[in-house]
Amino acid sequence: MRSSQYLLNKLTALENVTLSMDIANVHQNDKEVRAVELLEKVGLDQDQIHRRILKLSGGQQQRVAIARALSYDPKI
DSSP states (O other): OOOTTOOOTTSBHHHHHHHHHHHTTOOOTTHHHHHHHHHHHTTOOHHHHTSBGGGSOHHHHHHHHHHHHHTTOOOO
């Protein structure tokens, strides 16, 4: 089963967000802290942040995808 948000299933929610920040060349001093803040902002708790994507519900996966998109600091 593949997540519909093109998340990497073998990585945790946190790893998915930080990897995306690396790929997008986001210049952030502590990417992991910023990723945790974003994941908490979209409603994931500490346990969920450290779970692999396939262990999260579809709604939680969508929240990870939103946090990942916000990590690029888009102009809204």
